[in-house]
Amino acid sequence: MSDREDQINTFLQANGWDPRARRPLADDASFRRYERLREGPRTAVLMDAPPPQEDIQSFVSMARHLAALGYSAPRIIAENLKHGLLIIEDLGDHTYTRVLSETPEREADMYAMAVDLLIDLHGRPTAESLPPGLAPYDLELLNQETLLLPDWFMPAITGAPTPAPVRASYLAAWRDSLTQAACHPPTLVLRDFHVDNLMWLADRNGTRACGLLDFQDAVAGPAAYDLMSLLEDARRDIPPDLIANMIGRYFSAFPNLNRDAFRTVFAILAAQRHAKVIGIFTRLCVRDAKSAYLLHIPRVWRLLDASLKHPALDAVAAWFAEHVPPNLRITPPNPTRQS
Secondary structure: HHHHHHHHHHHHHHOOHHHHHEEEEOOOOOOOOOEEEOOHHHHHHHOOOOOOOOOOHHHHHHHHHHHOOOOOOOOOEEEEOOEEEEEEEEOOOOEHHHHHHOOOOHHHHHHHHHHHHHHHHOOOOHHHHHOOOOEEEOOEEEEEHOOHHHHHHHHHHHHHOOOHHHHHHHHHHHHHHHEEEOOOOOEEOOOOOOOHEEEEOOOOOOHHEEOOOOOOOOOEEEEEHHHHHOOOOOOOOOOOHHHHHHHHHHHHHHOOOOOOHHHHHHHHHHHHHHHHHHHHHHHHHHHOOHHHHHHOOOOHHHHHHHOOOOOOHHHHHHHHHHHHHHHHHHOOOOHHHHO
């Protein structure tokens, strides 16, 4: 038995679980791994987040904050922060992704529930929605994420590191638009708010029927981000009329919102996220041998191309036209398949 397995089994036994209760549940795009624990009618979920690659303190803190706000984040049952181990509430198997696949006719209602959760969250006073000391989604972090495209995607396509001057010109092209987005009043941004991380909890009422997962990277940032993440999903095509209806639903809840400014920030953050995701999905394949994410890159390129049509992103669009023209906006090769 490996040292890690020994740590896990010791943790489970110390908290009243037989290690034989473990069943595979899901891997993650990070280093985290999940297993379901089942003993008779009793169930829970084991989160295995090995340090130093993962730090579960942020998950624990944000789960408790979200629960205090009345949302359905998993309850923390037991924790070992040193070893990166948690036992958390089992929210079941009805992810948005699964329910939408099995009952597509519920799509509008399910997206409306997710949007209503954001409306509720964004309607709260900032001092209530933001926990003390939460990191800001500032220009430094936005830039760091955006660089994932030249640092991972471009080398995978060209076979060579991106030259420093090209990398510098990329950041320069983004500067004005990202500065504009970062200056908007902050709210709680869960940062990965999309159907893979949402649960349909039919036995709960109101916004509690929308369960929340994968929120440990939450930051204080623009309200448009999570709505954009939901409606411009890297993993799923969403009908344009549904997107328009959901944005309209959000706008109706905030009649004093500057809609033009919101749409501009929405477009900027969409472009930034799509560039980041293209880099992340490439890195997952090249560095971590997780090639399944390559399947989504054509969709993400379509979303990025659409975002770059916004006038606020003219400089970024010009950079892409010069350095990543349409013939290079492709899925990178899979090195594991080549070998």
